Amino acid sequence: MDVNQLYTDIILEYNNDKTNKREISCPTISEHGHNANCGDDIKLQVVLKDGVIADIAYTGNGCAISQASTAMLIELLGGKTVEEAMRLTRLFLDMILGKVNDEGQLEELEAAAYLKNIAKMPVRVKCAVLAWHTLAIALEKELAKKK
Amino acid sequence: MNIELIRNDFPILKTISAGRPLVYFDNGATTQKPLPVLEAIYEYNSRQNGNPHRGSHVLAIAASEAYDGSKEVVRKFINARSTREVIYTRNTTESLNLVARSYGETHLKKGDRIVITVAEHHANLVTWQRVAQKTGAVLDYIYIDKETGKFKEEDFAKIDAKTKIVAFAQVSNVLGLVFDPKPLINLAHQHGAVVVLDGAQSVPHQQVDVQELDCDFFVFSGHKMCASGGIGVLYGKEALLEDMEPFNLGGDMIDRVEEQVTTFAELPTKFEAGTPNVEGAVSLAAAIKYLNNIGFEEIEAHEKKLVTLAIEGMKKIPYVRIIGSDNPAEKTGLVAFTVDDVHPHDVSELLSAAGICIRTGHHCAQPLHIYLGVNATCRASFYFYNTEEEVAYFLDKLSKVRAAMGYKD
Numbered sequence: 001m002d003v004n005q006l007y008t009d010i011i012l013e014y015n016n017d018k019t020n021k022r023e024i025s026c027p028t029i030s031e032h033g034h035n036a037n038c039g040d041d042i043k044l045q046v047v048l049k050d051g052v053i054a055d056i057a058y059t060g061n062g063c064a065i066s067q068a069s070t071a072m073l074i075e076l077l078g079g080k081t082v083e084e085a086m087r088l089t090r091l092f093l094d095m096i097l098g099k100v101n102d103e104g105q106l107e108e109l110e111a112a113a114y115l116k117n118i119a120k121m122p123v124r125v126k127c128a129v130l131a132w133h134t135l136a137i138a139l140e141k142e143l144a145k146k147k
Numbered sequence: 148m149n150i151e152l153i154r155n156d157f158p159i160l161k162t163i164s165a166g167r168p169l170v171y172f173d174n175g176a177t178t179q180k181p182l183p184v185l186e187a188i189y190e191y192n193s194r195q196n197g198n199p200h201r202g203s204h205v206l207a208i209a210a211s212e213a214y215d216g217s218k219e220v221v222r223k224f225i226n227a228r229s230t231r232e233v234i235y236t237r238n239t240t241e242s243l244n245l246v247a248r249s250y251g252e253t254h255l256k257k258g259d260r261i262v263i264t265v266a267e268h269h270a271n272l273v274t275w276q277r278v279a280q281k282t283g284a285v286l287d288y289i290y291i292d293k294e295t296g297k298f299k300e301e302d303f304a305k306i307d308a309k310t311k312i313v314a315f316a317q318v319s320n321v322l323g324l325v326f327d328p329k330p331l332i333n334l335a336h337q338h339g340a341v342v343v344l345d346g347a348q349s350v351p352h353q354q355v356d357v358q359e360l361d362c363d364f365f366v367f368s369g370h371k372m373c374a375s376g377g378i379g380v381l382y383g384k385e386a387l388l389e390d391m392e393p394f395n396l397g398g399d400m401i402d403r404v405e406e407q408v409t410t411f412a413e414l415p416t417k418f419e420a421g422t423p424n425v426e427g428a429v430s431l432a433a434a435i436k437y438l439n440n441i442g443f444e445e446i447e448a449h450e451k452k453l454v455t456l457a458i459e460g461m462k463k464i465p466y467v468r469i470i471g472s473d474n475p476a477e478k479t480g481l482v483a484f485t486v487d488d489v490h491p492h493d494v495s496e497l498l499s500a501a502g503i504c505i506r507t508g509h510h511c512a513q514p515l516h517i518y519l520g521v522n523a524t525c526r527a528s529f530y531f532y533n534t535e536e537e538v539a540y541f542l543d544k545l546s547k548v549r550a551a552m553g554y555k556d
Contacts, residue, residue: 007552038491038508038523040490040492040522061523064552
């Protein structure tokens, strides 16, 4: 894949969008994620109210792909129920793994669907999935509590 | 030194990437192999391949001669007293693990001290953490000045009578500082400590004499000096090696094996269990001959020229920050740096798209990065086959990285 197809305007725009790069004072969930190889390190914070993501934000460092991907995650999952967020997170991870290709199905991911081509760049996969993988771990704990 | 002729020896440097010959600036990670090394591997496998030290047929003998012969080349290269002091391993990491396990874990006890530096590669750090955890010894650090990258001399006082191990790199793989290890070695010896010197980043670029350094253990990797992967060296003073437990157990490292007891082989075989990497050993000997032919004075002078050009150019790019000293006179052939607001991974991706290979990440030195307060860095590391033209091309592309990431300045 050409580097210009990687750093598209939309990726750069989301990378530079720091709206949700902030600390939440009393989060329900706080989960760390890091990539040992490149040193990316983020903390995702979520406020849950009646099973719905009332607020979600992140802090930390990462490359443009991981930061853009995190911003997209937050934009997509704010206001969703835990179950819905989990379903969309799995859909995103399946897209990056190349398991889901159907454009119609991926529309649900909104801006995050633009990261689909990362599936063709093995070395950047871990950048794209960092936030999603971190959230999946946190939400699984939350769902386990419910049961 | 004729750079054109030298480059002709390296087939991989002819690789076309982004419409021009690939620029390989990741020599701190691994180096490329010249034809004489590739040919030596081919020759060995075409004519001499057997299992050394086993059997009495022509190929077993030929393989033994190739293997043992390469060791004499290595001995001479680092000026060890005898080949009994030269042990082949897989790489620097395995050499350090051998020292930590076979010496550290058996010679240290609760209350002893291990002193290393915050700039160590994980191979020379995690190993000592483990020794400390297992024996109850205390692991302490010599820190660096964040601006100059130099060791804080007041921290040398941490080396005291309780200190049993002092381990550090001759050249840090991130800071790339020219450093005379002699005073630190002498200080450690004054307190009776054993010195483990990591030569992974020094041996490929400068002449090393282990007797003159007087370090107790010295370790390095073949693949960082034009040899193939999977061959590394542990030098140790004979008396220390004699007093150590074997590392791996199995074939070749034994003297006599009975059902319940075993006596072990003499040095260095005691530490070389299993069928060794003979072609790796052969490639290392060929690489040493190749480097000696060029000459280390020439290599150092050429790398100094490149690093000077690189640092001077990088200083002119306002948003590039050099890690540690930015004085070329103090630098070996490597520079770690960051670009303001652009993650190192993205810097590397953009340079790679322009056909330039640099390293990105924490370079297996996370404690150093945490100490310096940087998440990750980029690193350009040079070798004798790199050119001034390549450095100029790299600087040009580096100056365009921020714009490519959407910044207007």
